[in-house]
Amino acid sequence: MQILLKEQTRLIQQLLPMGAKNKPGRSMTPKYITMHNTGNTSKGADARAHASYLSSGASGQKVSWHYTVDDGVIYQHLSDTEQGWHAADGRGPGNSQSIGIEVCMNEGIDQARAEANAAQLVAQLMKKHNIPLSNVTTHQHWYPSKYCPALILPHWDKFVAAVETAYNGGEAQIEVSKGHSVLIEWSKGEEVKDLQSALNRHGYALDVDGTYGPATLAAVKDFQRAHGLDVDGKVGPATWAALEQEPVSQGHSVLVKWSKGEEVKELQSTLNSLGYTLDVDGTYGPATEAAVKDFQGKHGLDVDGKTGPKTWTALAQATAEKDDTLYRVQIGAYKDKSNAEAAKAAVEAAGFEAIIKMDDGEG
Incomplete structure (x- = not known):
């Protein structure tokens, strides 16, 4: 069965050769279709650029997928009946039984058009391989700590509806909000306040002052790490999308270097009750960070200097066990x-x- 796309969308086959080190080299019967976003917001990081990346060996990484989609063209890198390395589940069904599709998110792309092209492709692959709509899934399905496809997840239901429309012969259309600016360290303004407020909803304790300073940067990197995003400190579409998801309440806030407020005072007082000698000033400065790291090292925790759920729990246990004799x-x-x-x-x-x-x- 031939893949039929809209006239203005080209499908280019640029298959990885036999023996390429960035593909498993094993056959499969596809039962699933797995959606990804590339995670690359750089200008020019379109489908052609990703095809070139894979064809040149993926910088020595064991990574490969079947299709890359942008707003004007689709590149195919693997046969539909060949396994790829894209789902991070080893020899699990994500890699061994699913067709991997990466949707570009580069600067200047028409994101709605790219997603509509992807929906059209998915519908055609469903027909070709008799794959049910219920088996169209996300990278996060196979690898829960990875927030991917980062731009599609917030409106996944709309994407699935567009696939169904295309499958039934209609035109896939998806509305995508313009979104936020890309923020970096020392950015300033209302969007930085939005960022700080969003991070605080996820348990951080930042001053909402509109300045992307060291404390905000540390919180962003911690959030990115916890959500399987690129830990670069830049708040682009993928990080914004993850921030907009409903946070899970975990009691105390996650405190990082240069956090401020009453919870920092509580942390400092708790550490002092265990023998440390900190100024209880509400500022998570170098002395507080050093004390936290010392405490973490003595209690078998990751020595990262951040006071998250595990460190708060250990502090509570340590104070409860403290002998007052x-x-x-x-x-x-x-x-x-x-x-x-x-x-x-x-x-x-x-x-x-x-x-x-x-x-x-x-x-």
Whole structure:
């Protein structure tokens, strides 16, 4: 069966050769179709560029997929009946039983058109291989910690509806919102405030001041890492899309270097109760970060300096287990009161409390 696309959309076959090191080299019977976004927002990162990347060996990475789609052309890299490396599930069904489709998200692309082209392609592949709509899925389905396809996930239902329309002979159409600007460190303005508010909804504790400073950068990188995104500190379409998902409440906020506020004071007070000597000033500065890292190292946690759910839990356990028993140490017994007072002064000079207790010899 021939793949039929709209007249203005070309399908170009540029198949990886036999023996290419970035493909498994195993056959398959496709049962699923897996959708991805490329994650590359650079200018010029279109389908042709990704075809060139795969054909040149993918920089030595074991990665390959079947189709790359942009707003004007589709490149095919693998036969539909050949396995790829795109789902991050090893020899699981994501790689061994599914056709992988990457939708571009480069600067300047008509995203709605690209997604409509992808929906049209999916519909044709469903017909060709007798794949049901219920088996059209996402990269995140196979690899839950990976937020992909980042731009399509927020309106996945609309994408599936467009596929169904195309399957039934209609024209696939998808409305895509313009979205936010790409933000980088030291960006300023209302969109930075939107970013900081969104991060706070996900458990961070940032000042909503409109300046993309070190604390905001640290929070963005932590969020990206937790959601399987590229950890580059840039807030582009994929990171915005992940931020717009409903956050999961986890009690305390995630605190990072340069966080500020009452929860930082709570953290500092808790650490001080465990023997640290921090200023309780509400600013997560170098001293607080160093204390957190020390605590994490002593309690078998990842030593990253961030106070997330695991560190908060360990702090609570440590304070609950803290033994409040006091042990009194007697330094000596003196017949001359002046000698006793001198010993008391020496103990106090060393930073300890001391008292003189009279003993009448009957105790």
